[in-house]
Amino acid sequence: MMNRRNLGRMAATLAVASSMGMPWAAFAAEEAPDALIKRLSLEVMGSVRGDKAIQAGDINKVIALVDKVIMPNVNFRRMTAAAVGPGWRQASPEQQKRLQEEFKVLLVRTYAGALAQVSDQTIAIKPLRAAADDKDVLVRTEITGRGDPIQLDYRLEKTPGVGAGWKIYNLNVLGVWLVETYRGQFATEINARGVDGLIEALVARNKNNAAKG
Numbered sequence: 001m002m003n004r005r006n007l008g009r010m011a012a013t014l015a016v017a018s019s020m021g022m023p024w025a026a027f028a029a030e031e032a033p034d035a036l037i038k039r040l041s042l043e044v045m046g047s048v049r050g051d052k053a054i055q056a057g058d059i060n061k062v063i064a065l066v067d068k069v070i071m072p073n074v075n076f077r078r079m080t081a082a083a084v085g086p087g088w089r090q091a092s093p094e095q096q097k098r099l100q101e102e103f104k105v106l107l108v109r110t111y112a113g114a115l116a117q118v119s120d121q122t123i124a125i126k127p128l129r130a131a132a133d134d135k136d137v138l139v140r141t142e143i144t145g146r147g148d149p150i151q152l153d154y155r156l157e158k159t160p161g162v163g164a165g166w167k168i169y170n171l172n173v174l175g176v177w178l179v180e181t182y183r184g185q186f187a188t189e190i191n192a193r194g195v196d197g198l199i200e201a202l203v204a205r206n207k208n209n210a211a212k213g
Contacts, residue, residue, distance in 0.1 A: 033156045033166040034128040034139045036073070041123045041141075044069055059109070059210075066108050075157065075167040076100060082169070083182040087190040087198065095195050102202035103182075109209045121145030134158075137166075150174060 031039075047069070048054050053061045080100045081088040091099065126140040139154040153172035159165065171178040189198040 031166070032128065033130075033137050033154075033158075034125050036166055037139050037141060037154060038123065038125045040069065040073070045121075045123075063108055071104075073165070073167055075159070075169045076104065078157075078167075078169045079103075079179060082179045084186050084190070084195075084198070085183045087186065087195055090190075091195045095199065098199050099195075099202070102199060102206060105206045106202060106209075109206060 044065070047065055051061060051065075054065060077096075077100060080103045081096075083103065084091070084099055088096065088099075122144050124142045124144065126142065128137065128139060130137040135158045137156050137158075139156060141152045141154070143150040143152060151172075151174070154168050155170035155172075156166045156168050159167050169179075186198055189201050193200070
């Protein structure tokens, strides 16, 4: 699994800027992707700064915040499938469901130790380089505060139909794409012990994280 120190630094950055929720789906469909990232980044920062329980690492409050603000604007099935790689096609529907559940817990738990660090950080959105009719874009941001500025990039796709709008499916922190990083780790586990082995490894990792608080 990902080095804990690197994962923690990634989490602290994501806690500031990966504020990906969308309470109004119709508005999301019309809103530019860079405007969406900026507006909702500020929403999460405001929630954290106004909630002492979140700052103290209350996992239940963190989960509620992530579910409300972040997950509605993430194509999490695509993110999980891409992270699992070829093994995703080998997985049964039940195994795919379990993989999404455990991967989500892993990422949410990562936030628990990071949200308290956002109080003195700010975000700047870099100019969007995309055509008006593009369906897949890269939004680049820069986090400033403690230490050197940190670049955080988002890959978003525009989805049609019910709940249409921009959905995030990958993140680049400190030059490392989240999905690709996990893909290598997950592939090693699948090659050694199969899809069930990966699920078991994620369950064990999540239990270990929960035990540490």
